[in-house]
């Protein structure tokens with residue numbers, strides 16, 4: 169769907185994209201990066217709306233630098249910022265956008281009605297958009313990106329400004345764009361957790377550079393996390409601390425979470441079997457009681473907050489600062505708190 173090679177964009181004093189080489193296939197792809205990471209810039213370059221400083225990009229096999237108009241015929245774009253004329257009803261606006269994309273009048277009206285219904289706008293579509301809530305405006309922006317039946321849509325921060333329920337609805341809609349209509353999606357967000365829920369593939373950029381590009385499973389399934397809770401004993405007044413320290417000594421990757429929980433990384437395959445045995449034997453050797461031991465799928469944010477040197481992020485054992493955990497995970501924490 170999308171291939172970039174050494175793609176860079178420099179503004180005076182700012183390198184917005186820095187030699188980005190990435191390829192994106194069909195399905196739903198999440199493009200994650202902190203504010204200013206270069207997400208919007210990448211989308212504009214892909215659509216041929218801004219020239220690259222160097223490097224190339226192709227969308228659906230077409231060159232962004234020379235075939236921008238042909239790309240935009242087959243690609244829908246939902247911009248980040250509010251761009252809706254306040255005194256125009258949604259239905260009129262979306263028909264206009266459909267006509268701009270080359271649909272004949274009758275087809276434009278028909279597609280507009282279908283698309284607005286699909287995004288969940290009914291009677292409101294006849295009212296001027298100035299009176300719409302943020303959620304309704306985001307839906308109109310999505311509808312105009314879909315109205316000409318594109319093969320691919322590029323969505324820039326589609327959940328921006330939405331409350332948690334509105335975000336859930338928008339994420340479900342995005343997923344359905346692919347499952348119901350077979351349209352591939354590239355959607356940006358600075359929230360890893362959001363994209364984890366809808367994406368088949370995630371691309372992470374930071375400071376205009378590629379950090380990772382992997383199928384969602386690659387982020388979360390290479391390791392299983394085991395949440396273990398043990399009792400305290402007379403010998404070990406904090407059973408969790410004793411277990412944590414003993415497992416670290418045994419060479420197991422482990423961290424503490426929320427008081428009594430000890431989170432143990434279990435690698436796949438035979439090493440994993442040995443990992444389970446080590447946890448069981450360590451608990452027995454310490455003479456602790458086992459309260460629970462359960463498997464957890466790791467969330468992307470956790471993968472990013474794990475220190476790159478493999479050391480544990482144990483809140484009870486503050487260590488030297490971790491080497492750059494990419495900003496998106498931290499940003500997500502901030503957003504969660506804000507919520």
Ligand SMILES: Nc1ncnc2c1ncn2[C@@H]1O[C@H](COP(=O)(O)OP(=O)(O)OP(=O)(O)O)[C@@H](O)[C@H]1O
Pocket residue numbers: 179180182183184201202203204205206207208209210248325358
């Ligand atoms: N037209 C422009 N002129 C100068 N600098 C720009 C321009 N557009 C973007 N930048 C800069 O390029 C960098 C990347 O911006 P971009 O908008 O692509 O980031 P982003 O990841 O989409 O972030 P956000 O979610 O905040 O929009 C930022 O430092 C931004 O200030």
